[in-house]
Amino acid sequence: MSATHKLTAIEIDNASLPAATAEIEHERRVAIFDLVEQNRFVPEGAAGGPYALKLSSQDNRLAFEITGPDFSRTHVLSLTPMKTVIRDYGLICESYYEALRGSSPSQIESVDMGRRGLHNEGAALLKARLEGKVEMDQETARRLFTLVCALYRRG
Template identity: 40%
Template sequence: MTTASKSSNSRLSAVSLDKSIGSPSDPILKREQAVTISDLLENNSFAPVGHNGGPYLLELEILDKKLVLSVTTESGEHVLCHHLSLTSFRQLLKDYRIVCESYIDAQLRLTPERLEAIDMGRRAIHDEASALLRERFKSRVEIDQDTARRLFTLISLLVARNSFGRGPAT
């Protein structure tokens, strides 16, 4: 999926997710992906270290259990390709997916207070994962907390899609 946004130097104007594994078949996941990309493109801070030629196009894919982050300018100039091991994210990705699934399952049967408690747990995991993502990217690209949160959501969706039919998304 590719979506475009308004221009600025230190920001993303488009995001593409690995097309080789297809788009999510689950309507809830499909909507989550679309909303996350839309929110990301609406408001983000993305500055590859040592480069001022944005806005940038970002492609995310999972290859050999690593996140591959490919960045180009809108004119097609290669900016960076970064491979990030997902090992340190394994438990966070697993916990995040479990909490998200619990929230979806609980929507019709729990009180708003209980749903809020589940959502607070999701946000805590999300915050921890986005802080780790910022730390792992800092030598290659500077991102703010909100951008990191949305990127983590996209990574979790990619991992889940990539793992479909091959066991848990970890």
């Protein structure tokens, strides 16, 4: 597998996605940085990258516009099958940050275990939704799920 099968740029179409507060915008930037920093991203039918990814919302669906050398494809996914895990992940993240402010280490660890479990579940679901379109490893799926959650988080 070529080492060039990776994302090197990610753009967000802010006009088509929910409005972001400064905090949410920061979360999006961090998620993009982490994803670009380390990933394995192999679009079906692509000879090699690197790739750029533009994320936007089209008719209440998430559009993945992937471009690379001699390659361009857009995949549009309904996030309906993922709504529950995205919502639950957002709620448990809020609980985790609240726990950090005043709970015992064992309570923090317990909430963190639940948070990691939901994160893994969301990543696996996103990976399955992109099956046959984009191949990625588990860590890339986790980072991409983080970004998707940041895109749909409401302020």
